[in-house]
Amino acid sequence: MIYTYGCALKLKRVRKISRVVTTNVSLEALNTLAIPARAAHFAELTDLAQLPLLLQFARESDLNVFILGEGSNCVFASDYSGLVIQQRLQGIDVQSECSERVLVKVAAGENWHAFVQWCLANNFHGLENLALIPGTVGAAPIQNIGAYGVEVETFIERVHAIEIDSGKAVQFSHAQCQFAYRESVFKRALRDRVVITHVEFSLLKHFLAVSHYPSLSQQLTQPVTAQSLFDAVCTVRRSKLPDPIEIPNAGSFFKNPVISSDQLIELQRSFPSVVSYPVESEFKVAAGWLIDQAGWKQKQLDCVIVHHDQALVVTNPKHRPGASVLQYAYNIQSDIKRRFGIDLEIEPRVIC
Ligand SMILES: Cc1cc2nc3c(=O)[nH]c(=O)nc-3n(C[C@H](O)[C@H](O)[C@H](O)COP(=O)(O)OP(=O)(O)OC[C@H]3O[C@@H](n4cnc5c(N)ncnc54)[C@H](O)[C@@H]3O)c2cc1C
Numbered sequence: 001m002i003y004t005y006g007c008a009l010k011l012k013r014v015r016k017i018s019r020v021v022t023t024n025v026s027l028e029a030l031n032t033l034a035i036p037a038r039a040a041h042f043a044e045l046t047d048l049a050q051l052p053l054l055l056q057f058a059r060e061s062d063l064n065v066f067i068l069g070e071g072s073n074c075v076f077a078s079d080y081s082g083l084v085i086q087q088r089l090q091g092i093d094v095q096s097e098c099s100e101r102v103l104v105k106v107a108a109g110e111n112w113h114a115f116v117q118w119c120l121a122n123n124f125h126g127l128e129n130l131a132l133i134p135g136t137v138g139a140a141p142i143q144n145i146g147a148y149g150v151e152v153e154t155f156i157e158r159v160h161a162i163e164i165d166s167g168k169a170v171q172f173s174h175a176q177c178q179f180a181y182r183e184s185v186f187k188r189a190l191r192d193r194v195v196i197t198h199v200e201f202s203l204l205k206h207f208l209a210v211s212h213y214p215s216l217s218q219q220l221t222q223p224v225t226a227q228s229l230f231d232a233v234c235t236v237r238r239s240k241l242p243d244p245i246e247i248p249n250a251g252s253f254f255k256n257p258v259i260s261s262d263q264l265i266e267l268q269r270s271f272p273s274v275v276s277y278p279v280e281s282e283f284k285v286a287a288g289w290l291i292d293q294a295g296w297k298q299k300q301l302d303c304v305i306v307h308h309d310q311a312l313v314v315t316n317p318k319h320r321p322g323a324s325v326l327q328y329a330y331n332i333q334s335d336i337k338r339r340f341g342i343d344l345e346i347e348p349r350v351i352c
Pocket residue numbers: 032066067068069070071072073074087108133134135136137138139140142143144145146147194195196197241242243244249250251252349
């Protein structure tokens with residue numbers, strides 16, 4: 001009798017899983033580089049209640065789990081043999097507010113730009129400079145997205161997640177997220193170990209313009225308003241970055257390398273026009289400048305090519321496999337090392 005009851009329960013669970021998990025799914029339309037990789041198992045997470053079932057299925061089937069947002073920072077090196085869970089949870093809730101600040105809890109599957117627009121419409125400030133960054137809210141803390149002098153960490157209060165191994169709900173304070181330039185604990189120690197479900201933002205009630213970036217300030221007239229700053233960011237981004245829908249890409253393909261002042265002086269001896277910015281006691285070198293100087297804007301390999309206006313952006317117009325995109329990137333890395341003695345680090349997540 002117990003055996004029969006157990007079997008019935010198992011059958012019910014298998015039926016439930018087969019309604020949510022599909023097999024052998026193309027990821028080509030789900031990553032902005034248009035890499036034609038396939039996922040052996042795939043599920044969309046639209047209801048948090050589905051997550052325990054999905055994680056249990058992965059554990060019992062001995063499958064690795066990969067959490068996908070909008071695929072704008074991913075390079076699938078090959079097909080994925082585990083379970084891809086696409087984060088689609090929706091919802092924006094105001095938790096509390098005072099005269100200076102408002103605390104907003106946002107579900108991880110919300111589109112980032114739509115959330116920035118929502119903030120603008122509600123007079124909640126701070127995120128204007130991060131307009132038009134592709135992707136989901138849940139991915140924003142992973143690499144601490146940043147643009148035009150603002151990093152998202154400044155406004156992140158707490159991150160809510162579920163542990164993949166145990167299914168336990170966990171929370172991370174701002175300090176526990178260990179944010180740095182394009183970095184966080186979620187990209188290192190907790191990589192593939194948690195599903196971010198919500199992010200809490202502490203936003204400003206009074207607008208404070210961050211408009212010192214030359215490309216932005218050229219677009220702006222005084223007084224700068226939240227709307228004019230948002231518009232200027234959108235205009236500059238549209239003029240500078242290729243739209244992944246037209247030309248598949250993952251934004252900046254390499255991080256700007258950070259070097260010591262001694263290294264910079266050495267570099268300037270051979271390349272006096274090298275573009276660099278001080279960062280605390282070190283210097284950030286413009287990776288795009290290095291790639292441009294090395295003549296990569298004209299070089300095509302297996303139909304992969306850097307963008308003609310943005311040397312930092314590797315494009316994949318013919319939807320070539322991840323291996324072709326990565327081979328192109330490795331060639332750039334070794335050329336830059338040979339010419340300038342600098343190691344370039346790939347910014348998007350490479351999934352093997
Ligand atoms: C044209 C273009 C311009 C860009 N400009 C910028 C820019 O200015 N600044 C900048 O910082 N970035 C930029 N990016 C990179 C990208 O937009 C961001 O990294 C974005 O946050 C990725 O979001 P996503 O939802 O697409 O994440 P995905 O690419 O789907 O995933 C990225 C990583 O995060 C993990 N992940 C995603 N969601 C979750 C979750 N809920 N829980 C756990 N792990 C998760 C994935 O497993 C993966 O490791 C740009 C990209 C493009 C294509």
